[in-house]
Amino acid sequence: MNPYVRDRINRKLDTLADERLYQILDYVEFLESKYAEKSAPVANVFTRFAEGVEDKLRAGGVAVSTVSETMGFLNKAMGVLNGVAQTTMTVAGDVVSAAKTAADQVGAPPPATTTPPQPGTQPAPPGVPPTPPSAAA
Structure with a gap:
């Protein structure tokens, strides 16, 4: 909405009694139902x-x-x-x-036991320490 028109309308509305403002509201709602270019928020x-x-x-x-x-x-x-x-x-x-x-703190394994899996090996089940690479060979 053009801010200058809005300000001008507000200045005019400030001079009217509540009863007339309700009439204006009714008319604006009528115009909105007929000619609105976009939906109201x-x-x-x-x-x-x-x-x-x-x-x-x-x-x-x-x-x-x-x-x-x-x-x-x-x-x-x-x-x-x-x-x-x-x-x-x-x-x-x-x-x-x-x-x-x-949940992140409880569910995350301690940093010392976190080792990336070696190629060709399967990860150890939960609770079992990983096998050192020299013992797997």
């Missing part, structure tokens, strides 16, 4: 939920001021839930990383 689950609540309130004839106040509360709650979700993802990533590190 997918909103996260919290945003979709809040927009669904907002649409239900508006369809039910709830006063615009009540809808605005309710959406303010929902937006604060969504901010908290997004923070919790981000923290949970970070902790889960740390747990996975620590588990991989521990």
